[in-house]
Amino acid sequence: MSLQLRLPASRAFDYLLLVLASLALWAGLAWIAGPDALSGPGETLARAADYLGSAAFWKHARATGTAFGWACLLSLAGGAAIGVLIGMSRLAAEVGEPILGTLYSIPKITLYPIILLVFGLSLSAKVAFGVLHGIFPVALLTIGAIRNTKQVYLKTARVMRLTPVQTASTVLLPAILPELVTGLRIGFSSALLGTLIAELFASEEGLGFMLIRAMEAHKVVDIMALAFLLFAAAAAIGGLLLAIEGRVHRAS
Amino acid sequence: MSRVRLIQTLLIGGSVALLEILCRAGVIDHFTMIPPSDMLLSLIRIARTESWFWPDVLYTLRNLAVAIVIAVAGGFLIGLGVHAVPRLRRCLDPLFSSYYSVPTFVLYPLLIVIFGIGPASLIVMGALFGVVAMIVATLTALDRIPRALIKTARIMRLDALRGVLMVRLPAAAPHLFTGLKLAVAYCVIGVIAGEFILATAGIGRRLSFSYNNFDNQTMYGVLLLILVFAATLNALLNIWEKRLHQRWYR
Numbered sequence: 001m002s003l004q005l006r007l008p009a010s011r012a013f014d015y016l017l018l019v020l021a022s023l024a025l026w027a028g029l030a031w032i033a034g035p036d037a038l039s040g041p042g043e044t045l046a047r048a049a050d051y052l053g054s055a056a057f058w059k060h061a062r063a064t065g066t067a068f069g070w071a072c073l074l075s076l077a078g079g080a081a082i083g084v085l086i087g088m089s090r091l092a093a094e095v096g097e098p099i100l101g102t103l104y105s106i107p108k109i110t111l112y113p114i115i116l117l118v119f120g121l122s123l124s125a126k127v128a129f130g131v132l133h134g135i136f137p138v139a140l141l142t143i144g145a146i147r148n149t150k151q152v153y154l155k156t157a158r159v160m161r162l163t164p165v166q167t168a169s170t171v172l173l174p175a176i177l178p179e180l181v182t183g184l185r186i187g188f189s190s191a192l193l194g195t196l197i198a199e200l201f202a203s204e205e206g207l208g209f210m211l212i213r214a215m216e217a218h219k220v221v222d223i224m225a226l227a228f229l230l231f232a233a234a235a236a237i238g239g240l241l242l243a244i245e246g247r248v249h250r251a252s
Numbered sequence: 253m254s255r256v257r258l259i260q261t262l263l264i265g266g267s268v269a270l271l272e273i274l275c276r277a278g279v280i281d282h283f284t285m286i287p288p289s290d291m292l293l294s295l296i297r298i299a300r301t302e303s304w305f306w307p308d309v310l311y312t313l314r315n316l317a318v319a320i321v322i323a324v325a326g327g328f329l330i331g332l333g334v335h336a337v338p339r340l341r342r343c344l345d346p347l348f349s350s351y352y353s354v355p356t357f358v359l360y361p362l363l364i365v366i367f368g369i370g371p372a373s374l375i376v377m378g379a380l381f382g383v384v385a386m387i388v389a390t391l392t393a394l395d396r397i398p399r400a401l402i403k404t405a406r407i408m409r410l411d412a413l414r415g416v417l418m419v420r421l422p423a424a425a426p427h428l429f430t431g432l433k434l435a436v437a438y439c440v441i442g443v444i445a446g447e448f449i450l451a452t453a454g455i456g457r458r459l460s461f462s463y464n465n466f467d468n469q470t471m472y473g474v475l476l477l478i479l480v481f482a483a484t485l486n487a488l489l490n491i492w493e494k495r496l497h498q499r500w501y502r
Contacts, residue, residue: 014343021343037365094256095263098490105437106482109445110456110475113463117284189353196355200449215361223361231354238353239346 039221047225063205064195067123071130071191079135079187080180083142084168093143100143104136108194112201126198126206133194138187145179146172178249185241192234286472294473304458309477312443312454315371319378319439324432326379327386334387335394348391351384360446374446374454381442382435389431393424426497433489440482 023041030040039047051057086096112129119125153175157167173180199208207226214222268288274280275287286294299305334341359380363373397420405419447456455474462470 014339015346018343018347033366038362091256091259095259098487099260099263101490102483102486105440105486106479107441107444107456109441109448110459110478112448113459113471113475114285185353192353193355193357197357197445200357211358220362220365223358227358227362230358234354235346235350238350242346242349 036220039224043221044224044228047221048229051225051229057210060205060207060210063209064199064207067126067198067206068130068192068195070123070127071134071195072188074127074131075134075138075187075191076184078131079138079183080142082135082139083183084146084172086139087143087146088164088168088172093147097140097143100136100140104140108132109197112198115198116202121202121204126195126203129198130191130194133197134187134191137190138183141179141183141186142176145176145183148179149175178245181241181245181248185238185245188241189234189238196230283468286468288476290469291472291476294469295476298470298473308453308455308458311371312447312456315374315454316378316439316443318371319375319382319443320436322375322379323382323435323439324386327383327431327435328390328428330383331387331390331394335391341391348384348388356381356442357445357449360449363446364450369450369452374443374451377446378439378442382438385434385438386431389427389434390424393427393431394420396427397423426493429493429496433486433493436489437482437486440485444478 026038026041030038082100086092086100108129111132115125115129115132119128149172153171154167157171162170195206196208196211199206200212203209207230211223211226214226271280271285272287272289275282275285334344357377360373360377363376367373367376401419401423402415405415410418443454444456447454448460451457455478459471459474459478462468462474
């Protein structure tokens with residue numbers, strides 16, 4: 001018990017250790033690779049701070065945020081809807097799950113030309129690409145969650161003569177909520193990846209666009225600073241969702 | 253099972269047929285997408301006539317194989333090491349859990365600067381992408397070994413090596429295989445995406461090259477090849493995994 005009480009402090013210490021170790025590793029690598037390949041922590045963080053203070057950066061960040069927000073929303077809503085629809089019938093799950101799994105595993109980056117040809121250089125191309133990445137993991141997790149729902153719940157729903165819609169909204173959704181939060185986290189990160197990749201290849205604004213421009217100009221410090229900011233933001237939100245997830249799983 | 257297969261076949265066949273009809277009828281215009289049958293014909297044509305085809309395919313496969321070996325073997329060993337030191341594991345846990353939420357591809361240009369444009373960057377990219385899935389799967393696998401089995405091994409007085417070989421590894425195997433499956437999928441994504449972004453050879457590079465040259469025929473032929481390859485690989489691993497699980501949990 002005393003161990004558990006001490007845990008928060010020691011966990012903070014663990015995080016500190018991880019951060020310090022990463023910084024040391026980073027500085028070491030930068031020293032070995034030289035300033036042409038990797039910029040050191042000090043320089044990079046200073047540039048990242050510059051970015052945070054500049055209006056141009058926030059304009060691009062807002063563009064990415066808009067695309068990502070839509071992609072995330074559509075992935076989650078669409079994925080959960082597909083998951084519930086397919087998951088509620090055993091046959092549909094058996095048929096659909098391998099297909100969705102395969103769609104999830106293909107290198108979707110190769111589909112980017114099609115997305116561009118269909119949507120052109122636009123916000124919808126970015127959103128579509130984000131959704132393409134995010135929707136399958138959410139659907140797969142939802143199907144898995146429904147399969148693992150206790151049969152008793154479903155039988156109870158049948159005994160109470162609930163309609164499929166009622167079953168989904170009053171029995172299934174609450175039962176799979178913890179897994180849905182996991183889906184939220186995975187869908188969030190996949191959609192972010194998709195949105196950024198879309199911006200890397202073809203776009204006129206956004207953080208991915210800033211990155212590719214820095215790459216083309218071979219500005220190592222800029223690349224590193226942007227990568228750092230993206231990593232930090234993604235890791236922070238990921239960590240937050242993970243904490244929520246842990247709480248929901250424990251509560252249920 | 254056969255009914256499931258039948259419905260799957262019908263679904264996929266139906267989608268392809270629908271796509272074919274939409275393309276042929278002009279609902280989807282020719283610049284956006286060519287009919288699936290033309291994709292297949294184009295793939296057959298480039299496989300038979302283009303001199304770059306086999307070298308590019310072999311280049312990708314070779315890099316992929318090396319990346320998978322590094323990711324799986326490395327991930328397993330790192331997983332073992334991290335599992336042995338709970339303290340280290342607690343420190344690294346946030347890293348592992350947020351690893352796939354950050355866009356790793358933004359590091360690829362840095363890899364090119366460090367390793368040069370060539371196989372090494374692609375292999376490192378693929379391995380970097382796949383290794384954490386294997387590490388996490390190894391940790392899960394070791395966590396999930398039933399206590400009863402470990403106790404049984406102790407009661408039977410198995411020595412450490414035999415305990416690992418005869419009890420722990422077989423008990424961990426299903427999760428390890430899931431890790432292998434994920435690592436392979438991530439390596440495929442990493443290597444082909446790397447080629448797509450910037451490379452001198454490889455099938456992913458051929459895709460971006462033909463796309464940039466508005467060569468839709470070649471592009472869709474190559475795209476078909478990549479998709480069929482990834483889907484087949486995934487299906488084979490799934491079938492294999494299912495068989496293994498059936499054997500273990502009989």
